[in-house]
Amino acid sequence: MAATARVAHGPALTPDGPTPAPGVSRPVKERGPWRTGLLLASPAIAVLALLFIAPLFMLVYNSFRTQAGDPTLHNYTRFLGDSFYRDVLWHTLWIGALTTLGCLVVGYPFAVYLRGRSPRARNYLSLVLLSPLLISMVTRAYGWLVLLGPKGPIADGFHAVGLDAPKMLYNDTAVVVGMVHVMLAYMVLPLMGSLDRIDPALTPAAKGLGASGWTCFWRITVPLSLPGMLAGSLIVFSLTVSSFVTPAILGGPTVKLMPYFVYTEATSNLNWPYAAAIGFVLIVVTTVLTAVYARLLRGRGGKEVFA
Amino acid sequence: MTAGTDTVGDKSAPTGTDTATRAGSTRGRLVLKGIHKALGGKEVVRGIDLTMEPGEFLTLLGPSGCGKSTTLNMVAGHLLPDSGVVEVDGRDITRLPANRRAMGMVFQSYALFPHMTVAENIAFGLRMRKVGAALRRRRAAEALELVGLDGMGERYPRQLSGGQRQRTALARALIVEPDLLLLDEPFSNLDAQLRVRLREEVAALQRRVGTTTILVTHDQDEALAVSDRIAVMAEGTIHQLDAPETVYLRPATDFVAQFVGEVNVLDGIAAGAAADGHRCRIGDSHLVTATPVGTAPGDGEAVRLYVRPEAVRVLAVPGKGRPASAATPDPASTSTRTAAEPGLPGTVEATRFLGTRVRCVVATAAGRVEATLPFGSAVPGLGEEVFCAWRPQHASLTARP
Numbered sequence: 001m002a003a004t005a006r007v008a009h010g011p012a013l014t015p016d017g018p019t020p021a022p023g024v025s026r027p028v029k030e031r032g033p034w035r036t037g038l039l040l041a042s043p044a045i046a047v048l049a050l051l052f053i054a055p056l057f058m059l060v061y062n063s064f065r066t067q068a069g070d071p072t073l074h075n076y077t078r079f080l081g082d083s084f085y086r087d088v089l090w091h092t093l094w095i096g097a098l099t100t101l102g103c104l105v106v107g108y109p110f111a112v113y114l115r116g117r118s119p120r121a122r123n124y125l126s127l128v129l130l131s132p133l134l135i136s137m138v139t140r141a142y143g144w145l146v147l148l149g150p151k152g153p154i155a156d157g158f159h160a161v162g163l164d165a166p167k168m169l170y171n172d173t174a175v176v177v178g179m180v181h182v183m184l185a186y187m188v189l190p191l192m193g194s195l196d197r198i199d200p201a202l203t204p205a206a207k208g209l210g211a212s213g214w215t216c217f218w219r220i221t222v223p224l225s226l227p228g229m230l231a232g233s234l235i236v237f238s239l240t241v242s243s244f245v246t247p248a249i250l251g252g253p254t255v256k257l258m259p260y261f262v263y264t265e266a267t268s269n270l271n272w273p274y275a276a277a278i279g280f281v282l283i284v285v286t287t288v289l290t291a292v293y294a295r296l297l298r299g300r301g302g303k304e305v306f307a
Numbered sequence: 308m309t310a311g312t313d314t315v316g317d318k319s320a321p322t323g324t325d326t327a328t329r330a331g332s333t334r335g336r337l338v339l340k341g342i343h344k345a346l347g348g349k350e351v352v353r354g355i356d357l358t359m360e361p362g363e364f365l366t367l368l369g370p371s372g373c374g375k376s377t378t379l380n381m382v383a384g385h386l387l388p389d390s391g392v393v394e395v396d397g398r399d400i401t402r403l404p405a406n407r408r409a410m411g412m413v414f415q416s417y418a419l420f421p422h423m424t425v426a427e428n429i430a431f432g433l434r435m436r437k438v439g440a441a442l443r444r445r446r447a448a449e450a451l452e453l454v455g456l457d458g459m460g461e462r463y464p465r466q467l468s469g470g471q472r473q474r475t476a477l478a479r480a481l482i483v484e485p486d487l488l489l490l491d492e493p494f495s496n497l498d499a500q501l502r503v504r505l506r507e508e509v510a511a512l513q514r515r516v517g518t519t520t521i522l523v524t525h526d527q528d529e530a531l532a533v534s535d536r537i538a539v540m541a542e543g544t545i546h547q548l549d550a551p552e553t554v555y556l557r558p559a560t561d562f563v564a565q566f567v568g569e570v571n572v573l574d575g576i577a578a579g580a581a582a583d584g585h586r587c588r589i590g591d592s593h594l595v596t597a598t599p600v601g602t603a604p605g606d607g608e609a610v611r612l613y614v615r616p617e618a619v620r621v622l623a624v625p626g627k628g629r630p631a632s633a634a635t636p637d638p639a640s641t642s643t644r645t646a647a648e649p650g651l652p653g654t655v656e657a658t659r660f661l662g663t664r665v666r667c668v669v670a671t672a673a674g675r676v677e678a679t680l681p682f683g684s685a686v687p688g689l690g691e692e693v694f695c696a697w698r699p700q701h702a703s704l705t706a707r708p
Contacts, residue, residue, distance in 0.1 A: 201418035204385045207405040208412045209483060210435035223422045 056283075063276035075277035085261075085278075089285065092257040095175055096241040096286075102180040103187035103236045104229065110184075111191035111228075112221070129185050137182065141249035144178045145169065148250075170252030178250040179240050186239065187232035194228025195221070230297045234290050241286055258282045332362035334396060335486045335519030337382065342391035344377055351377050353543035355391070359521070364513055366522040366530040369540035370566065375523045376491060378540075382521065383489050384408045395486050406435075411480030411518070415492040417472040419464040425475050426451070426460030432483035450478040453512070470501050477509065481516060488513065488520040494529060506533055527567045531555060539563045547600065555615075557703045559600040564613040564705065571619065573612040573651075573673045574707060577604040584699045587612055589673045594649035595699040609707040618701035619678035621667050621687055622694045624652065650696035651676060655687045669695050 066072045079085045110129070114122055132140060146152055148168040155165035168174060198221065206216045244259040251257070258278060265275035337359040344352040352374040359365050367375035380386040382393060384405030393401045400408055411432075419428050430438075430447040438446070451460055454474040464472055473493060480488060490509070494502040510533040513520050524530055530537050531551045538548045539562070547559035558564035565572065575594070578586035580603060584595045587610055596612060604610050653671035665680040667687065676695045680686065687693055 199416050199418055201414040201416050202420060204380075204383070204405065205412065205414060205418035206420070206431070207385070208383055208408075208410055209432035209479070210406050211431075212406055215435070220420060 059276045060280055062273050063280050065273050067271060067273055075274050076281070078274070079277055079281055088256060088258060088261060089281065091255070092241050092259075092282070093285065093289070095172060095179070095247070095255070095257060096237045098172070098176045099179040099183060099240040100187075100233050100237045102176055103183050104233065106180060107184055107187040107191060107232070108225075108229075111188050111195055111225075114188075114192055115195045126189075129188055132181055133185060137245045138249070140182065141178055141246050144174065144181070144250055148174055148177070169250065170254050172251075172255060174250040175247045175255050178246045179243065182243075182246060183236045183240060186235045190231035190235070191225060191228040194225040194231075198224045226297050230294055233293065237290065237293075238286050241282060332517035332519070335359075335361045336396050337487060337519060337521075338392070338394040339378070339382070340392040340394070342378065342381060342393070343389045344374075344381060344386060345389055346377065351543050352381070352388075355543075355545060357538065357545065357548065359519055361519055362517045364510065364520045364522070364533060364535045366524060366534040366537045367540055368524060368527060368530040368537050368567070370525055373540040374543040375525075375540050379489055379491055379521060379523045382487065383410045383412050409483065409486045410489055411483060411485035411487070412489040412491065413473070413476045413480050413493045415495050417464070417469075417476045417496075419472055419475055419479075421464055423463075424460060425456065425462050425464065425467070428464065428475055429460075429479045429482055431479060436483065446482060447478075450482045453481070453516075454478045455508075469497050470505055473497065473505060474508075477512070481512075481518065485518060488518045490520065490522040492524055493522070494524075494526070502529070503532075509533065531567070537567075539566060541566070549600070553600070556701065557597050557600050558613060558705065561611055561705050561708045564611070564703070569616055569677070570613045571616065571676050573614070573676070575610055575612050575673070575704070577606060577608045577610045577704070579606050581699075585704060587704055589651065591672075592649070592651050594651075594702065596702040596704045597700045599704055604704070604706045610704045611707050612702055612704045614676075614697050614702040616666070616677045616679040617681075618697045619676060620696050621655070621669060621678050621680065622650075622696050623687070624692050624694050649699060649702070650694050652692065652694050655689055655691045655693055658686055658689065669693060671695065 063075055064071055064073065066074065114125055117125065135143075147154060149155065150165065150169075152168075154168065158165035202220050202224075203216050206220050207213070211219065241257075242259055244263060247255055247257050248260060259282075262275045262278050262282075265271045265278060337357070339355050339357040342352055342355040343350065351372070355374075355378055357365075367378060369375045377386060381388050384400070384403060384407075388401060391401070392399055395408075419425075420431065423431070426444070426447045429450050430443040433443045433446060447460060448457075451457055454477055456471060456474055456478070459467070459471065459475075464475065467475065473496075476493070493509070494506055497505060506529055513533075522530070522533065531554075534551055536548060537551055537554045538545045539554060540546065541562045547554055547563045549557075549559070554563060554567055558567065561572075564570050573589055575587045575589035578588045578593070580586070580598070581595050584597050585599055585603060587594045587596055589612065594612065651669075651671040651673060653669040653676065655667060656670045656675070657668040659666040659668075663682055665684070665686050667678045667680055669676045669678065678695060
C-alpha cells in the first residue's frame with residue numbers, strides 16, 4: 001500500500017524569500033531570514049555580552065590570580081583541598097536538590113490541576129502562583145521568620161495542644177521551605193506549558209486500551225511532561241544554589257551556603273580572587289550537574305518528547 | 308445473497324463472501340436504551356434508543372453539537388449517562404469504567420502516544436492486558452500488516468504521514484479484539500483524496516474483521532459510502548435510523564432531507580395515500596411521492612416535498628418549440644413528458660456548467676427547482692418553457708415543520 005497520495009502543490013518558496021513585486025523601481029535587496037533574526041536579537045545579545053559574558057571572563061581570569069595579580073592555582077587548591085569548603089559545596093547542592101524536589105512535589109499536582117481549568121480560573125490561579133514574586137525577597141523571608149519563629153503562630157499551635165514546638169528556624173528545613181515558596185512559579189509555569197501541549201485525547205485513548213488512571217498518569221502524562229519538568233528543575237536548581245538572601249535570613253548561622261562565602265570573601269576579607277574561584281566552582285558544578293540531569297531525563301524515546 | 312441474518316446484509320455492494328464473514332460475527336451487539344446526558348447545564352443527548360447487530364457498521368451523522376460524539380463517549384465509557392442503559396451482548400455496562408470495557412476507539416487527532424514507537428503504540432492494549440513481550444511483538448507485526456504498515460513498527464508517530472498515523476490508530480484499536488470499534492471523526496484531519504481512500508479501506512477492513520463499528524461524522528458523503536445504517540442526529544435525538552438509500556431517498560424529517568445531500572424543497576398539501584405512494588398537491592399540479600417513513604400526513608395537511616436535483620429531469624414541453632439542436636437528445640434520456648410522471652412546469656432561469664454535469668435552475672410556480680443533468684445530455688436554453696419531472700419513488704414528503 002502506498003504511503004500517501006502525493007498532491008501537487010504550488011511552487012515551493014525559495015530560501016531567499018518572496019520575489020519582489022513587479023513594478024518596484026528600486027530592486028529590493030534580498031536578505032536572508034537569519035539577518036532579520038540577528039537584528040531582532042541584537043539588543044539581547046549586546047546586553048548579555050556586556051553584562052554577563054564579559055564579566056564571566058573577568059571572573060575566571062581573576063580566579064587564577066593572587067590578590068597581588070600574579071598567576072596562581074592557589075584559589076582552587078585551597079577550595080578543593082579544604083574539607084570545610086567541600087562540605088559547603090555539598091550542602092549547597094543538597095539544598096538545591098531538596099528545593100527542586102519540593103517544587104516538583106508541590107508544583108506538579110498544581111500544574112495538572114490547572115490543566116483542566118477554564119482560562120479564567122487559570123488566570124486567577126496563575127496570579128496566586130506568581131504573587132510571591134511580587135513581594136521583596138527580604139520581606140518574604142522575614143515573613144517566614146515570624147511564621148516559623150519560637151513565638152510564631154505555628155509554635156503557638158503546638159503549644160495550644162500541649163506539645164513542645166520543634167525548632168523550625170535556622171536549619172535546612174526553614175531554608176528549603178522559604179526557597180520552595182519563592183521558586184514554585186518557576187517550576188509550575190514550564191510544567192503548564194508542557195502539559196498543555198499533550199493531546200487531551202491521549203488519556204481517553206489509553207483508558208480505552210485498558211490503562212487505569214494511575215497507569216495513564218505514569219505512562220503518558222509524566223513522560224510527556226518531562227520537558228517541562230526538566231526546564232523547571234534546571235531553573236529552580238540553578239537559582240537556588242546561587243541565592244543569597246533567603247538562605248542568609250532563614251538559615252541563620254548554621255546554614256552557610258556557597259553564595260554566603262562568595263559574599264564574605266568579597267566584602268569582608270576583600271579576597272576577590274578567592275571569591276571569584278568559589279563563584280566559578282559553583283557555576284561549573286551546576287552546569288555539569290544540570291547537563292547530566294538533562295541527559296538522564298531524555299533517555300529513550302526522549303528525542304520524540306523533546307522534539 | 309444468503310438469507311439475511313439481520314438488517315446488515317443489504318448494502319449496495321456486499322459480495323457473498325463478506326456477508327458470510329459478517330454473519331459469522333456474534334460479538335458486539337450494542338443496545339442503547341433511553342440515553343440522556345447534559346453537559347454544562349445543556350441537555351446534549353435527549354433520549355437515544357438504538358440496537359446494533361453484531362458486525363454492523365453504523366454511522367452517527369449530524370452537525371456539530373448534535374450529541375453524536377457525546378453518545379459515542381458514553382458507549383466508550385468516557386462519559387456517564389444521566390439516565391439510560393448501555394448494553395453489550397446483553398451485559399449492562401453503563402457504569403463500567405472505560406478501561407474495563409472492550410472498546411477500540413480511533414480519535415480525530417489520532418491520539419497516538421508520541422513517545423512510543425508505532426509498534427509500542429499498537430501493542431499498548433496488549434501490554435495493559437499483561438500479554439508477554441514475544442506474543443506482543445508478533446501480534447503487533449500482524450496488526451501492522453493488516454493495515455498495510457509492514458516494517459514501520461520502529462518509527463515514531465511524528466515520522467508518519469496523516470494517513471499512516473490514522474492506520475496506526477486503527478491497528479491499535481483493533482489489536483485488542485474489541486467488542487466495538489468506535490471511530491470519532493477519524494478522517495476529518497486528512498486531505499480530501501486521502502479521506503476517500505482511507506474510508507474505503509476502513510470499510511473493507513471492517514467487513515473483513517467483522518467488528519461491530521460506530522462511526523461518528525458530520526460528512527454525509529462518508530456516511531452514505533461506508534455505512535450499513537445511518538442514524539441522523541440533531542439536537543440530541545435520532546431523526547432517522549435507516550439504510551443509506553432510505554435516508555437519502557425517503558428522509559423521515561425535514562431536517563434529514565435538508566442535511567443529507569442537496570435537495571429541492573417544495574411546499575404543498577397532502578392529498579391522501581395512493582397505491583404506490585402518497586399524493587400531494589402543489590398549486591395546480593398533482594404529484595405522487597414515495598410513501599413517507601413514519602406516520603403519513605393527513606389529507607389537507609401542509610407538507611413538504613423533497614426531490615434530489617439528480618432525480619429531476621428537464622423535459623421539453625410538446626409544441627412549445629424547443630430548438631432542434633438542443634432537442635437532439637442522447638437515446639438514454641426521454642426528452643418529452645410521459646403521462647405517468649409527476650412534475651411541475653416552469654421556465655429555465657439559469658444553467659451552470661459543472662464539469663461532469665450541468666446544473667439547470669427552473670423557476671416554477673412553487674419555487675425554484677434545481678436539476679442536475681447527466682453528462683452529455685441536451686441543455687435547454689435560457690427562458691425556455693420546460694417541464695420538471697421525476698419518478699414518484701424519487702420524491703418524498705414530510706409534514707411541514
